[in-house]
Amino acid sequence: MSKKTKVLMFGWEFPPEISGGLGTACYGLVSGLIENNVDVLFVVPKLFGKEDTQKFRLVNAMETEVDFGSEKFRKNIQKAQHLQINSNILPYVSPEEYEKPTQFSFDKISEYGENFKTKFSFNGGYGKDLLEEVSKYALVAMQIAADNDFDIIHAHDWLTYPAAIMAKEISGKPLVVHVHATEFDRSGEHVNQAVYDMERRGVHAADRVICVSRLTRRIVINRYGVDPSKVFVVHNAVEPREKKVYPEKALKDKKIVTFLGRITFQKGPDYFVEAAKKVLEKMPDVHFVMAGKGDMYLGLVERVAQLKISNRFHFTGFLNHFETNNLYGMSDIYIMPSVSEPFGITPLEAMRTGVPVIISKQSGVSEVLENAIKIDFWDVDALANCIIGLLEYPELAKKLAEEGAKEVENMKWEYSALRINEVYNDVLYK
Amino acid sequence: MQNICLYFQVHQPMRLKPYRFFNIGSEHNYFDDQSNREILNKVAQKCYLPTNALLLKMIKQNPQFKVSFSLSGIVIDQLELYQPEVIESFKLLAKTGNVEFLAETYAHSLASVKSFDEFKYQVELHSAKIQELFNQKPTTFRNTELIYADYIAQWVQKLGFKTILTEGADKFLQWQSPNFLYKSEAAPSLNLLLKNYRLSDDIAFRFSDKNWSEAPLNAEKYNTWLNNIDSSHQIVNLFMDYETFGEHQWEDTGIFEFLETLPQLVIESNKFTFITPSEAEINHTAVNNLSIPYTISWADSERDLSAWLGNPYQNDTFDKLYSLEEKMKLVSDEKLKKDWLYLQTSDHFYYMCTKHYDDGAVHKYFNPFGNPFDAYIVFTNVLTDFENRINEHLKIEAQPIADISGCINHFKNFLPKGYTI
Numbered sequence: 001m002s003k004k005t006k007v008l009m010f011g012w013e014f015p016p017e018i019s020g021g022l023g024t025a026c027y028g029l030v031s032g033l034i035e036n037n038v039d040v041l042f043v044v045p046k047l048f049g050k051e052d053t054q055k056f057r058l059v060n061a062m063e064t065e066v067d068f069g070s071e072k073f074r075k076n077i078q079k080a081q082h083l084q085i086n087s088n089i090l091p092y093v094s095p096e097e098y099e100k101p102t103q104f105s106f107d108k109i110s111e112y113g114e115n116f117k118t119k120f121s122f123n124g125g126y127g128k129d130l131l132e133e134v135s136k137y138a139l140v141a142m143q144i145a146a147d148n149d150f151d152i153i154h155a156h157d158w159l160t161y162p163a164a165i166m167a168k169e170i171s172g173k174p175l176v177v178h179v180h181a182t183e184f185d186r187s188g189e190h191v192n193q194a195v196y197d198m199e200r201r202g203v204h205a206a207d208r209v210i211c212v213s214r215l216t217r218r219i220v221i222n223r224y225g226v227d228p229s230k231v232f233v234v235h236n237a238v239e240p241r242e243k244k245v246y247p248e249k250a251l252k253d254k255k256i257v258t259f260l261g262r263i264t265f266q267k268g269p270d271y272f273v274e275a276a277k278k279v280l281e282k283m284p285d286v287h288f289v290m291a292g293k294g295d296m297y298l299g300l301v302e303r304v305a306q307l308k309i310s311n312r313f314h315f316t317g318f319l320n321h322f323e324t325n326n327l328y329g330m331s332d333i334y335i336m337p338s339v340s341e342p343f344g345i346t347p348l349e350a351m352r353t354g355v356p357v358i359i360s361k362q363s364g365v366s367e368v369l370e371n372a373i374k375i376d377f378w379d380v381d382a383l384a385n386c387i388i389g390l391l392e393y394p395e396l397a398k399k400l401a402e403e404g405a406k407e408v409e410n411m412k413w414e415y416s417a418l419r420i421n422e423v424y425n426d427v428l429y430k
Numbered sequence: 431m432q433n434i435c436l437y438f439q440v441h442q443p444m445r446l447k448p449y450r451f452f453n454i455g456s457e458h459n460y461f462d463d464q465s466n467r468e469i470l471n472k473v474a475q476k477c478y479l480p481t482n483a484l485l486l487k488m489i490k491q492n493p494q495f496k497v498s499f500s501l502s503g504i505v506i507d508q509l510e511l512y513q514p515e516v517i518e519s520f521k522l523l524a525k526t527g528n529v530e531f532l533a534e535t536y537a538h539s540l541a542s543v544k545s546f547d548e549f550k551y552q553v554e555l556h557s558a559k560i561q562e563l564f565n566q567k568p569t570t571f572r573n574t575e576l577i578y579a580d581y582i583a584q585w586v587q588k589l590g591f592k593t594i595l596t597e598g599a600d601k602f603l604q605w606q607s608p609n610f611l612y613k614s615e616a617a618p619s620l621n622l623l624l625k626n627y628r629l630s631d632d633i634a635f636r637f638s639d640k641n642w643s644e645a646p647l648n649a650e651k652y653n654t655w656l657n658n659i660d661s662s663h664q665i666v667n668l669f670m671d672y673e674t675f676g677e678h679q680w681e682d683t684g685i686f687e688f689l690e691t692l693p694q695l696v697i698e699s700n701k702f703t704f705i706t707p708s709e710a711e712i713n714h715t716a717v718n719n720l721s722i723p724y725t726i727s728w729a730d731s732e733r734d735l736s737a738w739l740g741n742p743y744q745n746d747t748f749d750k751l752y753s754l755e756e757k758m759k760l761v762s763d764e765k766l767k768k769d770w771l772y773l774q775t776s777d778h779f780y781y782m783c784t785k786h787y788d789d790g791a792v793h794k795y796f797n798p799f800g801n802p803f804d805a806y807i808v809f810t811n812v813l814t815d816f817e818n819r820i821n822e823h824l825k826i827e828a829q830p831i832a833d834i835s836g837c838i839n840h841f842k843n844f845l846p847k848g849y850t851i
Contacts, residue, residue, distance in 0.1 A: 250454045251818070282837060284829040287814075289451060301803050305742035310810035311750050311817060314451040323452065373844050382844060388834050389841030393851055400849070 005424055006039045008150040008167060010141065010160035012124075014058065016321065017048040019125055020262065021345050022180055025212075025236055026156055029178075030056060032237070032417025038424070043144055043163070045137050046124035061122060061140040064147075068116040073142055076169050130159070131194065138162035145170040152424055156180060158195055161202030168205065174427045176420075177206040182219050185340040186266050200224050207427045210234050210420065212343035213364025234419040235368050237411040238348035242325065249330040255286045255391055258331040258355075260324065260346055261338075263294030268337035268360065268377045273300055275337075277307045278384035283391060284312075291316040291327055328353040332397070333390050337377045338363050347372065351408045356400040358386050368411070371404040433665040433705045433713060434656070434696060435623060437572070437595060438672035440478070441502040441538050442470055443777035448799070449808050454815045460769065467512050470505075474513040477676035482519040484690060489526045495693045496528045496704040499672070500572045503536030503556050504775055506563070517563065524564035530706035533557045533568035533591065539774035540738055542573050542582050543725065544752045547759075552771070553589055569593065570707040574776050576625065576669070576728040577735065580616035580721055587617035593707050595669060598624035599726050599733040609663035611714040615721035621711050622720055625669040625728060629655065634670035638683035648684070649691035657699055664714045666702070669728070730785070738779040743806040748779060750813055757820050766823060769816060781805035 009030065013023035030040050040057065047060040067073070120136040123129060141163035145153075153175045155164030161177060168175045183191040183199055203209050203224050209231045211217040221228050249256075257276070261267045269290060276288040290300070290313070297315075304313045319327060328334070334350035334357045341363035348365065350357050351372070359366050360377035373390070375382040390397040447462040488495050501520070509516045523529045535541055535552040536559070542549050557568050570593040571586045578596035586594050598608025608624035632652070636642045644651070659666065671678065679685040696702050705713060729737045739748055751773060758770050782802045799805040820826075842851060 250452050250456065251814075252455050254818075282832040282834050284831075298803055301806065302742055305746040305806065308746050308749065310746050310806070311814050314454075314811060314814070315807050316451045326452070371846060373846060375844060382840065385837040385840040386844050388837045389844075389851075392831075392834060392838060396845075396849060396851060400846070 004037060004039050005152065005421070005428065006150040007033070007041065007424070008145065008148060008153050008171075008173075009040050009042045010137075010153070010155040010163045010167070011042055011044050012157065012159045014042065014044050014047075014051055014056075016050050017124065021343070022157060024345055025180060025343075028237055028239060028413035029417055029420065031239075032413035032415070033420065035414045036417045036421050038417070038421055041148055041150065043141070044124070045122035045133060048124070059144055061137055061144070062119065064140050064143050065117050065119050066139055066143040068118070070146075072146070072170065076142060076166065134159050134162055134198070138166045141166045142170050151428060152176060154178060154420075154424075155202065155206075158183075158199040158202060161198055161205070165202065165205045174207040175205060176208045176210060176423060176427065177202050178210045178212075179203070179216055179220055179342070180212055181342045182216065182223070184219055184223055185216075185342050186264075188265060188339070206230070208232060208423050210423055212236050213367055215362070215364045215367065216342040232419075232423050234416050234423070235364070235411075236343045236345055236348075237413040237416045238345060238352055238408055239413070240409070241352040241405075251287055251330075255283075255332045256289060256330055257286060257333045257335060257387055258289045258291065258327060258350075259335050259337070260291040260319070260327065260350075261336070263290065263292050263297045263300060265296065266338060266340055267292075267294070268339045269294075269296055269300055270303070271337040271377055271380055271383060272335055273303055273307070273313070274380045275335075275383040275387065276313055277309055278380065279387050280309055280312055282388055286312065286387075286391065288313045289316060289327065289331070290314070291319050291324070293318045324349075325353070328355055331355045333358060333387060335383070335387070336360060336363060336365075337375075337383060339377050341365070348408045348411060351401075351404040354401045354405050356390055356397045356404060358383065358390075369404075369407065371400055371407050373400070431713070432659070432661065432663060432702045433710065434702045435498070435665055435667045435705055435707055435710065436496070437498045437500070437532070437667070437669045437707065438674075439500050439502075439572070439670070440505055440672045442466070442473060442505045442508055443538070443775045444504055444508070444772045445469075446778065446808055446812060448804075449811050449815075451811055454811055455818065458765075458815065458819065460812045460816075461772065466508060470508050470512050473673060473677050474509075474516050476681070477673050478509075478513070478516045479519060480681075480686065481672065481675040481689070482516070482523060484686060485529075486519070486522055486526070488690060488693060489523070489528045492693065492697060493528070494697055494703060496530075496706050496709075497523075498530040498532060498570070498706045499523075500532040500534050501560075502534060502538035502775075503552075503559060504538050504772065506559060521564060524566060528706075530570065530708055531560050531564050531566050531568060532595070532707065533560065533571045535574055537771040537774040538574050538776055539771075540574060540577070540735075540748070540776050540779065541774060542577055542585065543735065543739065544748075545755055546585055548752075548755055548774075549585060550589060552774075570595065575738075577725060578722060578727070579725040580614070580723055582725075583614035583617040583620050583622075587614070587620045591620065593621040593623060593710065595623045595625065595667070595707060596722075597726055597728040597733055598627055598667070601733065602720070602722050602726065606718070607663060609659065609666055610717045611664055611710050612718055612720045613716040615719040618719065621716065623665070623667050623707055623710060625667050627728070629666060630668045630670050633668070633688070634674045634678065637674075637679045637685060637688070646684075647688070649688050649695055652688070652692055653695040653699060656696060657701055661701075664717075665705070665710055736785065737783050738776055741782070741784050741802075743782040743784070743802060744779045747782070747806065747809050747813065750810075754817060754820060757824060757826070760824055761820060763823050766816075766819060773812065773816065778805070778809055782809070 011026045015023050015027045033040050043059040045061045145167035153164050153167050156178045157180050183196045203226050211233050217231050217233050220226050259272045263269045328350050334355045336347050336359045338360050343364035347357040347359050358373040361374050362377050366374050373386050444461045446460050536556040561567050571591040572595040576597045608626045612622040614620040726733050782805045784802045
């Protein structure tokens with residue numbers, strides 16, 4: 001193809017300032033698309049200043065001034081109300097106007113006069129103002145869509161769907177939404193209705209839907225009622241291992257079994273704790289590490305105290321990038337017992353470091369991995385016995401680690417991006 | 431003649447640094463030296479030095495005035511390191527002959543709840559230190575946080591002490607007053623001095639409380655209360671943290687004026703004389719034998735152990751710590767022995783307290799970690815490293831693995847394609 005495809009992409013976070021897998025995946029995908037000769041303009045609510053602006057074309061929504069004087073915007077604002085995004089939000093920079101409104105309101109947009117321009121502030125991340133930030137992001141998206149030239153819109157997860165829909169309304173360009181997780185993964189059956197509604201609107205407004213696994217594709221089709229013919233699967237990948245010397249292992253000669261992720265229902269951290277107790281009954285010198293924070297954290301700290309295994313079970317809190325790699329480097333087994341995991345990049349990160357992994361069958365990544373032990377998340381006995389087995393048979397663990405490292409070496413973002421480009425071409429040229 | 435017995439507790443813990451999982455195996459200094467030094471220096475300037483100077487002056491002016499102290503081994507170690515002049519000022523007080531130094535567990539520990547051997551070791555270590563510094567052999571014992579029960583009385587009697595201090599808790603005293611000399615039912619030769627918690631806490635906790643109905647408190651008012659005490663009562667035991675003077679109650683509350691004036695007024699009133707704990711039995715005959723079968727303390731509204739051993743975090747770490755006791759008896763390494771002592775200090779468990787009513791505020795004030803969960807996690811990390819060091823030192827091999835044949839059979843079902851055992 002001679003013409004370079006231009007993508008306007010909406011994300012919520014971008015490395016190095018990330019709090020979960022979404023930022024990591026976006027980084028990998030955009031890198032892969034660039035290698036596939038795709039031109040990506042990546043929008044985030046807030047840039048923190050440490051991003052690689054040489055390699056990536058990044059747009060900081062916070063720095064974008066939105067011109068509400070334009071007729072086109074006013075018309076689309078009406079549509080925005082159907083997105084149920086907040087109707088009253090505070091502007092960041094006060095408008096130049098004499099009668100500056102203290103609150104911005106969709107309903108009053110016609111009263112603000114011809115030259116009403118403003119920026120919006122964002123905290124980024126996932127704070128308590130999340131829904132308001134999602135709304136503001138959608139307003140800024142209109143301006144960004146009007147200011148830039150692109151062929152297709154690509155949006156990552158529900159936080160960006162209202163923004164992407166607005167961009168589609170303004171530009172008329174096709175929309176691809178990328179489902180990294182659904183509300184059913186995050187919350188089980190206790191879904192947040194507002195979030196579900198936004199997800200549903202996003203996948204229905206989209207011309208194509210990309211899911212990170214077949215597992216997620218099934219959820220999108222069954223739970224969101226999307227036409228299967230427009231839903232595609234593109235598995236995630238992992239960046240190559242960083243060439244780094246890992247410092248001396250904490251606990252030296254002791255065996256270390258690791259959990260790393262948000263300590264929330266979705267990740268199944270409680271099964272890890274119960275399995276640890278069972279392993280320690282047989283193998284009293286194994287150490288368990290739980291890295292991360294989340295709403296189940298304090299409950300699990302108490303559980304560890306009740307089980308009286310605190311001399312073998314260690315909480316590290318939230319780890320930075322360096323500490324995360326450090327922890328992988330000293331781990332003997334990595335566990336991902338997720339209850340519902342659309343994909344799950346962390347086992348790949350562990351594997352590229354040469355750590356054998358045990359993952360739940362309820363994860364997207366289990367669809368693609370061969371050199372991993374797979375268990376049902378709820379089967380604590382199986383989890384415990386697989387840990388015991390891998391520790392008892394170090395040669396087996398070593399083979400799993402070596403073959404696993406080779407396997408993930410071939411899981412490149414470049415290949416994922418190739419598949420995404422096929423989806424783009426499908427919608428653009430079919 | 432009726433008596434007043436003043437006793438001040440002097441203690442500062444060796445607080446732990448925010449020791450993380452990644453420190454295990456490489457970092458063996460567990461204590462926050464900088465913060466411990468800063469706090470000790472601050473307390474020395476605000477309380478220990480000025481109050482010692484004031485007491486010395488008062489004793490010289492009024493040879494009838496007497497006080498008693500208990501200095502934990504942990505605070506002595508820190509004073510020797512950072513504030514030796516405070517030790518010197520205590521020595522000057524000792525030389526007056528009007529000051530009694532009491533015995534306690536060296537580590538200000540909860541060993542009395544767990545182990546006679548460790549308790550004995552620490553009490554003897556502490557008594558030797560007191561003898562070395564102040565040339566007094568302690569004959570009165572005060573346990574950490576005034577923790578007391580019948581069996582502890584027996585232990586203390588066995589170690590040769592004549593008198594023990596504890597809390598005058600309502601829940602066992604009931605209709606009886608703390609203002610009498612008692613004997614222990616379980617250890618009949620042991621004298622029991624009970625803290626008059628109301629009059630003690632009026633000074634220690636309520637002195638500067640503006641919302642208190644008796645505010646502002648001054649020496650005249652307090653002396654009136656003392657003078658109103660029934661003349662049949664033998665002894666009023668005022669026990670409190672020494673840090674009350676200048677640290678918990680700041681200088682600008684007038685606490686030093688209070689301390690200086692009150693004894694003069696008491697002596698002028700000619701109703702009470704000051705004694706130290708070991709003199710109580712000379713002046714009085716015990717009125718009753720008391721039995722306290724359960725453990726009491728001077729802390730929180732419950733007056734029990736729940737501030738230190740009341741939740742899973744505390745119980746877990748406490749058991750883990752003392753599971754190392756038998757191994758520690760074999761350890762010769764001085765650094766390990768010192769860490770063993772310092773880790774036993776009751777404050778580490780106090781920081782893990784999760785009680786959330788009134789007492790929670792006090793706990794928070796004293797907690798360097800801000801919350802009990804972090805305090806717990808830090809302590810478990812430290813304990814893991816400490817246990818590893820002991821095992822290395824004693825060349826203890828890894829613990830044996832149980833029979834896992836069933837586990838392995840189960841494991842075989844989960845091997846990926848192409849893998850066999």
